Amino acid sequence: MPEFTKKIVFVGGKGGVGKSTTSAAIAYKLANKGYRTLLISTDPAHNIGHIFEQKVGAHITPVSENLSALEIDPAQETKVYIQSVKDNIKGLVQSTMMEEVNRQLDTAQASPGADEAALFDKLITIILEESNNFDRLVFDTAPTGHTIRLLSLPELMGVWIHGLLEKRKKTKENYVQLLNDGEPLEDPIYDVLKDRQRRFEAVRKIMLDPEQTGFIFVLNPERLPILETKAAIELLENYDLHVKTLIVNKVLPEAVDGAFFQKRKEHEQKYVNQIEQTFKGKQLIYIPLFYHDIINEEELEQFSQYIT
Numbered sequence: 001m002p003e004f005t006k007k008i009v010f011v012g013g014k015g016g017v018g019k020s021t022t023s024a025a026i027a028y029k030l031a032n033k034g035y036r037t038l039l040i041s042t043d044p045a046h047n048i049g050h051i052f053e054q055k056v057g058a059h060i061t062p063v064s065e066n067l068s069a070l071e072i073d074p075a076q077e078t079k080v081y082i083q084s085v086k087d088n089i090k091g092l093v094q095s096t097m098m099e100e101v102n103r104q105l106d107t108a109q110a111s112p113g114a115d116e117a118a119l120f121d122k123l124i125t126i127i128l129e130e131s132n133n134f135d136r137l138v139f140d141t142a143p144t145g146h147t148i149r150l151l152s153l154p155e156l157m158g159v160w161i162h163g164l165l166e167k168r169k170k171t172k173e174n175y176v177q178l179l180n181d182g183e184p185l186e187d188p189i190y191d192v193l194k195d196r197q198r199r200f201e202a203v204r205k206i207m208l209d210p211e212q213t214g215f216i217f218v219l220n221p222e223r224l225p226i227l228e229t230k231a232a233i234e235l236l237e238n239y240d241l242h243v244k245t246l247i248v249n250k251v252l253p254e255a256v257d258g259a260f261f262q263k264r265k266e267h268e269q270k271y272v273n274q275i276e277q278t279f280k281g282k283q284l285i286y287i288p289l290f291y292h293d294i295i296n297e298e299e300l301e302q303f304s305q306y307i308t
Contacts, residue, residue, distance in 0.1 A: 003214030003245040003283070004307060005030070008127065008137045008206065010151065012232065013218035014225045015143035018249040020047035021294045022218045022287075023140035025304040028297070031067035032304075035135040039069045040126060042119055043142040053296060060130075064297060068134070072122055074115040081118035088192050124203045148232060151207070151215075152239050208240055215243045220250050221271040230278055246282050247307070248275060250289040 003009060004026045011023040020043065027039040038060065041048050048071055049056040052063040056071050063069045086102060123139075130137065141151075207213050217232065219225035233243045251272070252265050275284065287306045294303050 002308075003216050004138075006212060006214040007131070007135075008139070008213040009216060010139045010141060010213070011216050011218060012141045012151075013143075014228045017218045017220050017225055018247075018287075019043070019218050020140050021051065021300075021303060022216075022247050022249065022307075023138055024048060024051045025294075025300055025307055026216075027067055027069075027136070027138040028064065028300050029304040029307055030136045030138070031064060035066060036133070037067050037136040037138065038126075038130055038134040039063075039067065039138045039140065041069070041071045041140040042074075042123070043140055044074055048140065051295060051300065070126075072119060074119055077122050078115050078118040081121050084121075124199050127203050127206060128199065148235050151236060151241055210242065214245065215241055216245045216247060217243050218247045218249055219275070221248055221268050221275060223271065226271060226274055226278060233279075244283060245285065246275070246279055247285045247287060248272070249287045251286050253288050 009026060011019055011026065013019045020041065023039060023041075024047075027037045031037040039048060041056075048063070048069045052069065054061070054063060056063065056069045058071065058073055058076060060068050060070050090098070126137065215236065217229050219229045229246065236243060252261065252268055256262060256265050285307060287303065290299070290302070292299065294300055
């Protein structure tokens with residue numbers, strides 16, 4: 001089963017290799033086959049709206065027949081995420097402490113990892129809630145480093161939540177012993193954490209299921225994209241996330257004119273050989289370098305014909 005035909009597809013790769021175009025082409029191809037498809041961009045440098053020549057933002061927007069799109073703003077999602085935390089603890093903290101708690105949470109909004117945590121929260125919501133409304137979900141992710149952090153969060157956050165639950169459980173047991181009346185204590189924070197744990201586990205199960213979820217990386221036949229892709233694939237393997245398909249984008253056509261392009265083609269062929277050697281066992285899909293940018297549906301149709 002080709003990776004791009006699965007229920008959920010994540011497209012990653014180095015910045016500038018053509019991730020957004022590839023994601024849009026995959027989504028467009030699926031939509032043309034009759035699948036209700038949602039294309040989601042988690043890359044702050046959103047390009048989906050430009051490709052489909054219309055405004056796409058934080059709300060699901062139809063962009064073509066059977067195809068809708070959504071561009072997630074990490075900064076906005078972080079604000080929503082922090083506000084949800086404030087709402088969850090409201091009433092659980094003394095009113096005299098709330099001002100200080102809110103100040104600490106506002107500070108946390110700018111801390112490293114806050115954007116990824118908020119994006120992951122949004123990703124969970126999309127996977128669990130929009131799966132009923134769409135046949136296919138295609139994620140256009142941010143450049144490689146962000147993608148690694150985002151995709152590794154199900155396991156890391158799962159471990160973190162488990163630790164918090166164990167601490168809350170121990171605290172609760174200590175209070176029951178202290179009161180010595182055997183009556184169970186209500187713990188709203190424990191209930192919130194338990195609900196988040198269930199959501200994390202549900203999404204992790206989906207992401208680790210090769211029947212449901214596929215991971216595709218895009219690269220160009222150049223030294224740095226090859227090295228970065230190799231390192232990314234090896235890192236994801238540590239989290240049982242297996243990249244089986246690589247799309248080699250912007251390959252010079254076989255017939256090229258002029259001494260410069262002949263030399264360039266010979267140079268490129270060395271990297272094509274390196275790709276085939278480095279990524280043995282992976283499905284390799286080659287897409288030629290077009291003389292024009294992919295900026296409308298007609299050109300996207302041309303691009304998508306190579307994805308088979």
